[in-house]
């Protein structure tokens with residue numbers, strides 16, 4: 412998907428919500444366990460219920476990989492079920508030496524037809540480059556993550572940094588030389604609202620994938636007001652807050668109500684800025 416197509420979806424739906432399909436077999440309603448593929452049965456209902464209110468689905472591969480071959484099958488079926496107009500994210504957090512990254516890229520962009528994949532920048536340019544060779548496919552590079560451990564390395568101050576003061580800022584600055592804002596996004600956790608303004612100074616045009624809203628406590632209003640640019644530039648993810656809004660038979664209906672409420676709030680912020 413191109414950046415223009417993504418922006419068009421956002422404008423049309425007046426939402427920049429990404430629904431995280433972190434589907435945990437232990438957490439889905441027990442009646443679904445009698446289905447041939449309980450994970451897919453759950454995801455299908457969540458997608459049907461939320462598709463009008465979101466522009467992206469993020470599939471965290473851990474939830475599928477942990478079930479072995481059956482899990483991969485559920486992942487592939489879920490991906491095939493999502494219409495091509497909606498942006499898809501393989502949240503796999505990959506990145507390795509070049510020839511290995513090339514095969515990760517092949518797995519997620521050719522074998523499976525994801526629009527994007529999350530990639531860790533720790534191994535540097537040659538570990539990210541193979542993902543950037545696919546037209547209209549995206550790398551979503553981890554810059555500033557939402558978890559407590561983000562302060563262990565990402566917040567470390569650099570000695571002699573010119574513009575970038577912290578390691579995550581250096582990641583933002585340097586990686587812009589590897590690929591354009593038409594093929595690269597950055598993960599910035601919603602739990603760091605005080606840093607959004609600074610991040611926008613370094614990457615004014617890139618889309619930011621913002622996890623950590625909802626279950627991890629991030630605040631939509633602050634993120635949106637500080638992080639939004641003229642092309643929206645935000646995909647705000649919520650996983651548990653939407654898909655487990657109810658643990659009962661009405662899970663899809665409750666997920667829909669939650670997604671709708673978020674989209675209504677997003678509409679306000681879009682109208683202010685875009």
Ligand SMILES: O=C(O)c1cc(=O)[nH]c(=O)n1[C@@H]1O[C@H](COP(=O)(O)O)[C@@H](O)[C@H]1O
Nearest residue numbers: 471502529556557600622626627649650651
């Ligand atoms: O790359 C991610 O998506 C990610 C980065 C990050 O910094 N923090 C983070 O929570 N995530 C992912 O975003 C999702 C957050 O889920 P909820 O906290 O349930 O909304 C999970 O799939 C996480 O793996």
